[in-house]
Amino acid sequence: xxxxxxxxxxxxxxxFLSLSFxxxxxxxxxxxxxxxxxxxxxxxxxxxxxxxxxxxxEKNRRSKKRxxxxxxxxxxxxxxxxxxxxxxxxxxxxxxxxxxxxVEAAFAPILAILAKLPPTAALALFFVxxxxxxNMYIGIILVGILPVLAxxxxxxxxxxxxxxxxxxxxxxxxxxxxxxxxxxxxILPQMINAVRLQIGPALVYLIAAEYACAHIGFGYxxxxxxxxxxxxxxxxxxxxxxxxxxxxxxxxxxxxxxLCKWYHKEGK
Amino acid sequence: MEDIVxxxxxxxxxxxxxxxxxxxxxxxxxxxxxxxxxSLIGPxxxxxxxxxxxxxxxxxxxxxxxxxxxxxxxxSAIMKHKPGRDVGIVYQQYSLFPFxxxxxxxxxxxxxxxxxxxxxxxxxxxxxxxxxxxxxEAATLLERLKLKNAIHKYPSEMSGGMCQRVAIAQAxxxxxxxxxxxxxxxxxxxxxxxxxxxxxxxxxxENNQTIQAGQRPPYTIIxxxxxxxxxxxxxxxVIGLSMNWNWRKDHAIYPGTTIVYDKRAPxxxxxxxxxxxxxxxxxxxxxxxxxDASFQQDRDEFRQFWSENKTGRSQDA
Ligand SMILES: Nc1ncnc2c1ncn2[C@@H]1O[C@H](COP(=O)(O)OP(=O)(O)OP(=O)(O)O)[C@@H](O)[C@H]1O
Ligand SMILES: [Mg+2]
Numbered sequence: 001x002x003x004x005x006x007x008x009x010x011x012x013x014x015x016f017l018s019l020s021f022x023x024x025x026x027x028x029x030x031x032x033x034x035x036x037x038x039x040x041x042x043x044x045x046x047x048x049x050x051x052x053x054x055x056x057x058e059k060n061r062r063s064k065k066r067x068x069x070x071x072x073x074x075x076x077x078x079x080x081x082x083x084x085x086x087x088x089x090x091x092x093x094x095x096x097x098x099x100x101x102x103v104e105a106a107f108a109p110i111l112a113i114l115a116k117l118p119p120t121a122a123l124a125l126f127f128v129x130x131x132x133x134x135n136m137y138i139g140i141i142l143v144g145i146l147p148v149l150a151x152x153x154x155x156x157x158x159x160x161x162x163x164x165x166x167x168x169x170x171x172x173x174x175x176x177x178x179x180x181x182x183x184x185x186x187i188l189p190q191m192i193n194a195v196r197l198q199i200g201p202a203l204v205y206l207i208a209a210e211y212a213c214a215h216i217g218f219g220y221x222x223x224x225x226x227x228x229x230x231x232x233x234x235x236x237x238x239x240x241x242x243x244x245x246x247x248x249x250x251x252x253x254x255x256x257x258x259l260c261k262w263y264h265k266e267g268k
Numbered sequence: 269m270e271d272i273v274x275x276x277x278x279x280x281x282x283x284x285x286x287x288x289x290x291x292x293x294x295x296x297x298x299x300x301x302x303x304x305x306x307s308l309i310g311p312x313x314x315x316x317x318x319x320x321x322x323x324x325x326x327x328x329x330x331x332x333x334x335x336x337x338x339x340x341x342x343x344s345a346i347m348k349h350k351p352g353r354d355v356g357i358v359y360q361q362y363s364l365f366p367f368x369x370x371x372x373x374x375x376x377x378x379x380x381x382x383x384x385x386x387x388x389x390x391x392x393x394x395x396x397x398x399x400x401x402x403x404x405e406a407a408t409l410l411e412r413l414k415l416k417n418a419i420h421k422y423p424s425e426m427s428g429g430m431c432q433r434v435a436i437a438q439a440x441x442x443x444x445x446x447x448x449x450x451x452x453x454x455x456x457x458x459x460x461x462x463x464x465x466x467x468x469x470x471x472x473x474e475n476n477q478t479i480q481a482g483q484r485p486p487y488t489i490i491x492x493x494x495x496x497x498x499x500x501x502x503x504x505x506v507i508g509l510s511m512n513w514n515w516r517k518d519h520a521i522y523p524g525t526t527i528v529y530d531k532r533a534p535x536x537x538x539x540x541x542x543x544x545x546x547x548x549x550x551x552x553x554x555x556x557x558x559x560d561a562s563f564q565q566d567r568d569e570f571r572q573f574w575s576e577n578k579t580g581r582s583q584d585a
Binding site: 161162163164166167168169170171172173174176177180181182185186188260261262263265266 | 356366
């Protein structure tokens with residue numbers, strides 16, 4: 001926004017510097033803590049962390065499974081289905097209320113109410129209605145992200161200049177073509193941005209639900225290990241979540257660049 | 269044979285209601301011949317854009333009729349109350365789809381008009397073949413408009429003048445019966461403007477050739493402009509909308525703007541010498557009749573198009 005864009009090499013250098021600052025700072029803090037209390041587990045040393053990672057990755061004696069594998073599998077599955085249904089539902093509902101005034105009148109108030117409901121607060125509701133299986137996690141993610149996503153799709157549609165729609169009609173577009181070839185094409189980049197912004201909240205809802213009632217998964221493991229103050233396990237799990245967040249972000253951005261070349265050429 | 273393509277009958281339009289009613293258009297009656305280029309002029313805020321929106325059909329008038337005559341046959345008359353393929357428009361802004369390149373923008377209408385979603389989904393090979401033809405046709409038209417280098421550019425990568433030319437190509441390729449241009453060259457520099465005017469005039473020349481061949485001319489254009497030189501040079505007929513007329517004679521409250529000027533204008537084809545004296549004379553007349561607020565004439569005083577031309581063709585004079 002302000003200032004000239006940085007040269008690539010300078011950027012990399014700055015990123016490298018700030019990362020080494022964080023790592024250096026952590027090493028220093030952990031070192032000082034262990035001078036005070038050699039048994040400290042709250043700021044584990046690098047070798048403690050290494051042990052933690054080992055614990056995460058090796059086969060558990062009783063269950064014969066690796067934590068990282070079974071937790072990732074369980075959480076990823078819940079997240080995937082939750083996101084999938086949430087996104088599909090939001091696209092369908094967002095498009096419907098954006099394009100058809102009748103649907104808008106019927107659905108917009110419900111969405112507005114749902115958007116105000118913090119799903120974590122309504123956890124008991126999901127529990128009662130959907131049981132403790134996978135459906136509950138899907139339900140909480142869906143209810144968490146769908147209203148916001150649908151509303152942002154709806155708002156992007158409202159932002160489309162009317163002239164473009166009229167123009168397409170004078171060129172012979174049918175109703176379905178207006179939706180598919182004009183409206184969806186026009187809001188696709190904003191739609192992808194909205195999804196990008198909802199990945200974080202989806203994770204929050206999933207972890208919260210797992211914290212409360214799962215027997216497997218990231219939220220469950222984090223709660224268990226945090227109780228035991230096994231920060232050597234907690235920190236790597238957090239790092240995995242961060243890396244996952246970055247990956248999703250990067251993936252969606254790549255999709256956006258691929259599908260919406262025009263969007264990335266604007267303003268350059 | 270008059271060969272009317274567009275007819276307005278007692279068109280009235282207003283916004284709001286009750287005490288806040290804002291009367292915009294009052295009692296517009298108009299017949300436009302196929303093949304004319306009509307310049308529509310008038311003071312800012314007089315309702316030119318409102319009138320164009322009514323003719324496109326996106327915002328039909330509150331009262332009166334707008335009729336498009338697909339041919340001389342009475343049965344082919346279309347009452348205009350929703351937008352469709354017969355009337356095309358180039359807006360001053362937002363005329364191009366930002367997610368399509370120039371050539372895709374121009375080919376977009378061919379796709380929408382000639383195919384539908386099931387065809388494109390289930391006949392991919394046929395569709396790809398057709399698509400190639402569309403793109404080739406669009407590229408040829410863009411080349412004719414001197415946009416060869418911009419064919420694969422997105423609207424955000426083109427200048428205002430280039431976008432406007434693409435927008436005109438996008439509308440022209442569909443061969444609409446009537447093409448509406450709402451201040452299409454508003455924000456352009458003099459040179460680009462002249463170039464685009466020349467382009468419209470070549471269409472006019474094409475019209476004349478078709479007329480001589482005994483067919484209905486393909487391009488009927490209404491162009492809104494606030495530049496009087498442009499109005500007179502490009503249009504073969506100038507229509508002025510204005511609030512300056514003696515409405516007080518019959519009305520207690522202001523009924524809206526109406527047509528106060530309707531006369532032939534000389535056409536100067538690109539290669540023709542412009543007769544500046546003639547141009548200046550008509551310009552002064554228009555300034556007086558349309559733009560001079562202190563001059564409240566009877567609204568028929570400068571409406572002589574049909575009385576001075578029996579058939580409405582400029583060659584008949
Ligand atoms: N959607 C609307 N709602 C209410 N009033 C409107 C609307 N659109 C136009 N008007 C009114 O109609 C009148 C004519 O507007 P219009 O845009 O047609 O002017 P114009 O002749 O095109 O002017 P310009 O040369 O500045 O473009 C104005 O008084 C305007 O306030
Ligand atoms: Mg206007």
